[in-house]
Amino acid sequence: MNNRIERLRELCTNKGLDGFIVTKPENRLYFSGFCGSSGLLLVTGNDAKLLTDFRYVTQAQSQAPDFEIVRHGVAILKTLGQTASNLEVKKLGFEMDYVTWADYQAMERELSGIELIPCRVDELRMMKDEAEITALKRAVFIADQAFSHILKYIRPGMTEREVALELEYTMRRLGAEKSAFDIIVASGVRSSLPHGIASEKIIANGDFVTMDFGAVYNGYHSDITRTIIMGQASDKQRQIYEIVLQAQLAGVAAVQPGRTGKQIDEVSRSIITNAGYGNYFGHGLGHGVGLNIHEEPRLSPGGDTMLEAAMTVTVEPGIYIPEWGGVRIEDTVVVVSAGCEVLTASSKQLIQVER
Incomplete structure (x- = not known):
């Protein structure tokens, strides 16, 4: 954790700050190791304090050894104000993309005499360390195993929700803390909905079935989508599937350090556009994944972040x-330095499930 705290301190130095308060749960976990539901971090050049309440003091002492644990009373911001004042903080950074207007006004009231400076810190999480990648690999493995199971389980006559429930149960049974997000199971005409959350629609022969899901392991999220066909695929279904597959393979091959998300997105998008289906691919190619299911960097027409080794992203074109x-x-x-390592192991060839 020390490395992470030092990078936060470096950000403070670059911004001319005396300290930083971290309130976003994912960032609190990232910098401290504390996974409780209540608390905040105050990091200065020489001090690192975790403010939490009676319920979490023992847990915080165990999970955040690099932080001094401060038990707050009824009002956490009042304790924050006193602590920051004792540390002679004059300029204090906060998470501009997480703190609400109401929270900001409350901080202004309680942190009298301290200038609050909006900053972004989520970008510090883009580069994953060895422990993070290990957790991500396990989350991906769990999702892969769940997909293998569902291929034996799914059959015509089931509802999309039954399939989603089985996916979630299987992932939990394999060690996932929870599902990474509301599972998408979209069949037939509903497979044209990019975020078609599982419904009571009955899956029928001839349906495409798109399943988008993931597992959370040690706080880290995996994300996989596979589209299968129930029964025999038609010529058009095969054609559309092959276009998306070629776009996906090209997108994966394009992922390498030194390229921007926009450049990688264009590689995949051009294949779909040149095949005549550009108007049917309306979202970005992919996104960063880690403690959040969607985080930086973005692989999209607006993605200007240049990729570096140890970033983790998804590649997910569609029609x-x-x-x-x-x-x-x-x-x-x-x-990785030579391109990218694909963590997802499930087959991408068109799978026809015949029962």
């Missing part, structure tokens, strides 16, 4: 044709 259906294929990958 979605209203009233017909759609296909998305997604892997989680980690950027």
Whole structure:
């Protein structure tokens, strides 16, 4: 954890800050190791304090050994104000993309005489260390195993929700803390919905079935999408699937240090556009993944972050044709010096499930 705290201190130095308060749960966990539901961090050049309440003092002492634990009373901001004043903090950074207007006003009231400076710190989490990548690999493995199981389980006549429930149960049974997000199971014409959360629709022969899901392990999220066909695929289904597959493979091959998210997105997007389906691919190619399911960097037409080794991203092109259906294929990958390592192991070839 010391490395992470030092990078936060470096940010403070660069911004001319005396300290930083961390309130976003993912960032609190990242910098301290504390996973309780209540508390905040105050980091200065020489001090690192974790403010929490009676319920979490013992847990915080165990999980955040690099921090001095400060038990606050009824009002955490009042304790923060007293602590910051004792440390002679005059300029204090806060998470501009997490703190609400109401929270900011409350901080202004309680931190009298301290100038509050909006900053972004989520970018400090883009580069993953060895422990983070190990957790991500386990989360990906759990999702891969769940997909293998679902191929034996799914059959015509089931509802999308039954399939989603089985995916979630299987991941939990394999060691996931929870599902990474609301599981998407979209079949038939509903597979044209990029975020078609599982419904009571009955899965039928001839349906595309798009399943987008992931596991959380030690706080880290995996993200996989596979589209299968129930029964025999039609010629058009095969054609659309092959276009998306080629776009996905090209996108994965394009992931390497020194390229921006925009450049990688264009590699995949051009394949779909040149095939005549550009208007049916309306989202970015991928996103960073870690303690959040969606984080920086972004692989999209607006993605200007240059990739570096140890970043983890998804690659997930799709084609979605209203009233017909759609296909998305997604892997989680980690950027390495020579390109990227694909963590997702599930087959990307068109799978026809015949029962």
